[in-house]
Amino acid sequence: MIGIIMFFASLAMLLYGFPVAFTFAAVSLLFGVIAGIVEVGFDDGVWQGLVDGLDEGLGLFDFMPYRIMSIMQNTILMAVPMFIFMGIILQKTGLAEKLLESMGFLFGEVRGGVAISTVLVGTLLAASTGVVGASVVAMGVISLPVMMKYKYNLPLATGTICASGTLGQIIPPSIVLIILGDVFQVPVGDLFAAAVWPGLFLVGAYILFILIVSYFKKDMAPSIPKDPSRGSKSKQVISALIAIIPSLTLIILVLGSIFAGVATPTESSAVGCIGAILLAVLYKSFSINMVKEAAFESVKVTSMVFGILIGATAFSMVFTYTGGDEIVEHFMTNLPGDEKIAFILFTMLAIFILGFFIDFVEISYIIVPILVPIADALGISPVWFAILIAMNLQTSFLTPPFGFSLFYLKGVVPPNVRTIDIYKGVLPFIFIQVAVLLTLVFFPEFFGITQ
Template sequence: MAVPMFIFMGNVLQKTRLAEQLLEAMGELFGRVRGGVAVSTILVGTLLAASTGVVGASVVAMGVISLPVMLKYNYDKKLATGVICASGTLGQIIPPSIILILLGDVMGVPVGDLFKAALLPGAMLVGAFIIYVLVYAYFKPEAAPALPESAVTGHGVLPCWRAFKAIAPPLTLMIAVLGSIFFGVATPTESSAIGGVGAIILAILYGQFSWKVIWEASADTVKVTAMVFAIFVGATAFSMVFSYTGGEEIIEELMMNLPGEKWGFIIISMLVILILGFFIDFVEISFIVVPLLYPIAELLGIDLTWFAILIAMNLQASFLTPPFGFSLFYLKGVAPPEIKTTDIYKGVIPFILLQMLVLGSILVFPGFYGFTF
């Protein structure tokens, strides 16, 4: 039941001009810094991920709003498009991520535990993106220039105050939703209802509330939820037939006999999920592929929470990977004509490498992230 309400929360927030207001405020705050608009885009992507968790909407919103600004001030096309695609996919790992909810349900892991476990990897990913942009801007200032003084309004504490006013409402909603789970005040289902009500309150505060907004958000929620549960029904039928015909035993025997034992299983599993993520959505992978893998992980003594986070990080990378990454197509659909597909492909490569670096750190140093292996 948490899935429909979190989807509803994201759909309502999409219609409140939240992304536009956040980008304007962050642009004023960081605009004087080299690469400041790109850093602002990453931070806004983080807030949108924590508020809505809708990848496609985040990429499209930032592509429409921030890409023209970066191009206007002569940002490198590859950097601009890479930043937007990468920050737009943060909703895959930063709570309340829909994929974490689905993985928790499929794998029998408490969703609250997955949300807690995803915070540090998500923060590491955001930090890696920002550091890359700042280093890039330092060595290539012409490719990520600071905004001219004429483009930045306000001085002193005024930009900070505007940024605070823009950040405070979605941040409050995020704290209410996640805090209620982390401190045991509410279950994920109850916190999703808090998020839905909170999204309506934000729409009222932003002056965007109307019955049309509620109707459109509800209709979109029904469509997405129906799709998710239709796939769930089909995947359940497939799993039952697959199990009845002995398919599970074959997969289990194959994966258990891989060289390297745990490591062999994990590496092969991650490669399979990464490749499948190029072609099919995370919902299908969660309902069809994951049920075949997690029982083997459990037999091998692998921490299922850790395994779920690895899967989520992997699927996030697949959203970015050319030539079939979904985020690439989302951005190309709203990008100006001068942005070529090759610009987007080249732009995301550094961010894919950063994702692989963070994913590798979770694999090699699980204890740092609070996992056992």
């Protein structure tokens, strides 16, 4: 039970606000020593038991340098800093502004058109940048004032922006999928290919919801009056294509090279970095200072991810040593009903609840490694299970009270937009995500995925 107590102790410390990487490392060290003392016992006296137990517990960490070295040599994880760098460069080029402006003109005269444009731009940003915070902030700054000007329902407007900004979690190239590819030890290219249809299905569900709401409640998402200064419809289409084609070209270069088998995700991420810099030159926003800032921000985010990974490695080592994995496996394999479906539903519910409180990186490196051997023993397809987890982790960005998208948007909205408006706005989109997730659980063949 030491491993189980360790898990809840870590969760409590995270909720209290301690830094994630240091929490996992410190708790692992403490409970490793406790496990060593319990293992040795006090047959030779209390003091001798404490000394021998301390030596036994600390000896567990002798292999940590080798584990850290294996992380450093992992070529899959090399894609993480490069995709982050690509996304930050594209954010600084003003890609979101150009896309939103063009799409807004194109769909503005349709009821709910600005909201639909926001979803479509969120999809393009997800496939080209994958940086959730940047997408939410950009659309909050640009799209929300337009929706407020034309009297859009505030919860609908804020919910659309938050949900659209999180599409980068499931639509390739996604950092989540790269991390899960490493955890599951499956080719990242397979995960990228499997995630395309679920991601597009989710986009379609968002747009369908907006169309239904705007049809039955016309005042919630009114159309924008026609403005002659925008030019003819054909001119609007041409300007939209001019804004879209560069980002689409980058998406095709990055994802197309992976799907065609020409390049690995790590190699294509390097192509993406070069493509992002070329786009910055094309948009006349390139500068050495911009590259320097993007490099610093990439290092910060990457350091956070790898710091958590090192802490999580220590955690999983102690958790396995104390037999926590055996308790979890026994519990999971003895759930009532069909073993596979019961396991999937229980894990999805557990990850969904944990997503209210902790980040996707912690869940990926702490919870998922415990579940992978059980899923393997039950004969569950690792690709299917990874896509289910990625779809579930996307929801964690929207769920109150700690959904990161909610914080990102709240930081840039006008004072009259209340937090409760944002919370109310994301609820329908959370339900849509859960519905798509359940569809993926029971009908994976619909998305071209085998169980």
